[in-house]
Amino acid sequence: MAEANARPQKADAHNDPPQTNDPLPQANDEAKVANDPLPGASGQPQEASDRPREASDRPRKTAANTQLARLEVHDVSKSFGAVAAVQGVSFPLYPGEAHALVGENGAGKSTIVKMLAGVHRPDTGTLRVDGADVDFAGPADAKAAGIAVIYQEPTLFPDLSVAENIAMGNQPLTKLRQIDRKEMHANAERLFRRLGVPLDPTRPARGLSIADQQLVEIAKALSSEARVLIMDEPTAALSAVEVERLFAVVRSLRDEGAAIMFISHRFEEITALCERVTIMRDGKHVATEMVADLSVDDMIRRMVGRDLSALFPKQDVEPGAVVLEVEGLSREGVFKDISFSVRAGEIVALAGLVGAGRSEVMQAVFGVDPYDSGVVKVHGRRLKKGEPRAAMAAGMALVPEDRRQQGLVMDLSIERNVTLPRARKLARLGLLFGGSERAAAETWTRKLQTKLGRLSDAVGTLSGGNQQKVVLAKWLATGPKLLIVDEPTRGIDVGTKAEVHRLMSSLAADGLAVVMVSSELPEVLGMADRIVVLREGRVAAQLTRAEATEESVMYAAMGQEVAA
C-alpha cells in the first residue's frame, strides 16, 4: 500500500503555483490545434499517433499537490455473490492530475468506477472526498460530491437540444419558475467556449458523433461543477484526431485543478495523458506509480503477472481433418477480413479485449447474426449465411456468451430447454411424447452431473454453474462436430469451471472441433491448441500453443509490438 500513497513526484519537483487562475490561454491554444483536423486526417495518421508521445515528453504543469487528495479510495472491497470483484483496493486521486486505471478484462476497474459513480456501494472500506468520508446512496450523491463519470457510450437524450442535455436536472429558472431558455443556451455556450469546442447548443443531440457527445457530457459535468472526472474507456470509439481533441480538453481541465481518472486499454494514450497509473489485477491493487517510471512492458507484465497455478487439462490430440474454415469474413463496422480454420480434435481460442469482435464473429459463423462478405465452410461445404438451422444441420453448436438472454429460456423447464434445438429429431410422426424429451434431458443432465430438483422445474431456479451445464447439455445433445463456446466459464464457481474444462478437453480428444471465445487468459493458455487474437475487429495474431504466453497474447490484443 506504500506505493499507493506515493505522491506524484513530478508535481512536487516542479512546485508550480496552482494554475487555476489562468487556465484559459493554454486551453484555447490546444483546442485550436485539435480543432484543425485536416493535418492528421489527410493521410498522415503518423502524425496523429506521434503527437501524444511528443506531448508526454513536454514538462507538465500540474497544480501544486501539497494539499490532500481530492478523492481517495481506501481499502475498498466489493463482492457480487461469491465473486470478489474488488478486494482491499486503495489509491488516492489528487487535484490537477490525470490518473490512469488499467487492468485486464474483469480486473475490477468497472466496479471501482461504479462505486465512485454511486451505482454500487462498497461492502467494506471507505471513499473519501477532500479527506471526508462519503457514503453514496445513489448516483445523485456522487454527483453532488462533484464526481462526474463519462462512459464509453454517452447517454444523452437524443431528441433534446445540446443545451437542454447539459442543463438536465439543473435548469436555470425565470422568476415565474419556468425554464430560462436564454440563460440555458448562454450557459451552454459559455461552457463550450471554455472547452474550446465549436458546438451549437441549440442543435439536437441526435446525430452528434460519439466524440461530440462526450464533449457534451464533459460540459454537463462542468456545469454541475464536477471536480473529479472519471472517464471509462472514452476513446474506444474515437478516431485519432478526436482523441487528441478530447485530450486537449482533458488537459486544460486538469490544469484548472480537476482530478481526472482515465481508463483505457491503449498504452500510448496513457503515456500521453497521465502522470500516474494504478494497475489492478483480479480485483486487487497491484501498483500505483508514475507513468514515466514504467515502460509499457512493465505495465503489461504487472497486469497479467499471476501465477499459473490453476491448471487446465487440455490433452494433446493429433488434429484430424479441417472442420471449420472461415475466409475473409467481414461485417461493416464490426469485424473485417477474419480468416481461420479449426481441425477435429483441436481447441482454437479467440482471444482479445472486450469489444474486439470475438462474439460477433462467432455469432455470424453460426448464423444468428448476418455478415457482409466472406465464406464459412464446414467440412469443405459452404454454409448458408444468417441461418442458424443450416449451421446446426452442418453439425455446429453455439453455447452463447449471455446465458440468460441467449442461452436459455429461463421460464421454461430444464427438459424443454435441453430439447429445444432438437425437438424435431425427438418427434415421432411429428408428435412429441413427454417420455422421449424427458429421457433425452435426463441422459445429458446426468452426463454433465447437473445438480437439479426436477427436470420440470424452470431452468431459472438453478445456480449459474448448473445453468451453464444445461446450456452445454442442450447443445451436446445435438451431437455436434463443431462446438463454439463463448465465455464458457463466466460467472461460475471454480469447481464447475474445472468440470467444464475437463469436459471440453475430453470432447476434443473424441474428435470434436472446438472454438472457444474467452476473456480469461489462463483459460485461453491452458485450453487452446491455437490462439487467434482479435483486436478492433481484425485478426491481430495467430499463435500456437508454444508461442503463446500471457504477454504475447496481451501484446497482440493491445496492438503493441512484442518486446525483443
Add this chain to the structure above:
Amino acid sequence: MSDTLQKSSDIDLDKRPENGRATAIKSRLTSWDSIILVLTVLVLIVASFSVENFGTSRNFTFMVLDLLPIILIALPMTMIIVTGEIDLSVASTLGLTSSMMGWLWNQGLSIETIIPLCVVIGAICGVVNGFLITGLGLPSLAVTIGTLALYRGLAFVVLGDGAVADFPWNYTGWVTGTIGGGAVPNVLILIVVLALIFGIVQHATPFGRSLYAIGANAQAAHFSGIRVARTKFWLYVVSGAVAGLVGVLWTLRYSSARADNGSGLELAVVAAVLLGGVSIFGGKGSLPGVLAGVVLLTALQNALRLEDVSGQALNIVTGSLLVLSVLLPNITTAVRGNYHRRRLRQAASR
C-alpha cells in the same frame, strides 16, 4: 438490515429445489388452468339446477352456436398470444369475408366455390398482417388495430349497409342443425375436430414447443435455431384463415351476409384467452385453460340472459371476470411468496 435479509431469502427461494411428487401435484392443482376448469364446471352445474331452461337441449344448442365463433378464433389467438403478439383484426376479417361471401353469392358463384374462397380471403388478410409484423418488424398491436379498421372499412366498401340473405337452406340448416335432430349440434363436431388439431399442435409438436420459447425469450429461441419471424408469420395466416371460416359460419348461421357481422368479437376472444390463463406477455398458457375460459364466459352470459339480466349488467360481469382473472394469479403467487419468505426469515432468526 431487513433489506439484506429479504434479498438473501429471495435467493434461497429461487434456488430451493422443490422436490417430490406431492408438490408437483399441488402446483398442478393450484395452477390457473385447473382453477378455471373447476370454476367452469361449477358454473355449469349451479346454472343447470338454478336457472330455468339452462339445462335444456335447446339451450345447449344455442350455447354451442354462441361459443362457435369465439372458440374457433381463440384457437389460433392462443398461439399468437403465447408468442407474445396479438391479432385484433380477427373480427374485421370475419366481417370482410362475410361481405365477400354475400357479394360473391350475388355474382352467381356456387356456394361450394365461395366457402373455400372466403377462407382464402381470410388467409390473405392474415398474410398482410404477418408481413407487416414479421417482414417490416412493426408492433402487432399497432398493425392489427390498423387492419381492424382497414378490413372493416373494406367490408363496407364491398357490401355497403345492405345484407345478402338468400343462402341455400341446406347450408344454413346444417350450421344451426343438430346431429340426427338430437341435442348435439352439427358444429360441435367442427369445434371438437379443430380444437383437437390445435391442441395437439400446440402441446405435442416441435412447432408448439417453439411457440413457448419464442414468447418467453425470442433471442434464445433464435439462438436455438427456431425461425422466429417465419413461425409468427404462419400464425397470422392461420388466424386469418380461421377468421375467414368463422365469417362463413356466422353468415350461414344468421343467414345474413353483412359488413358489420361480428364487430367487437376480437375483445371477447382476447378476454376468453386471458381468462383461460394465457399470459399477455407470452410464454405461458394452455389450450384446455382457454377452452374452459370460453365455456365459462359463454355459459355465464347465457345463464344471466335467461335470468333476464340486462346487457349492461352482462358487460359488468364479463369485465369483472377478466380483471379478476389477471389479478387472482398474481395475488396467489404474491401470497405464496410472502409465506415462503416469512418462513425462511423465521428459520434464519432461529
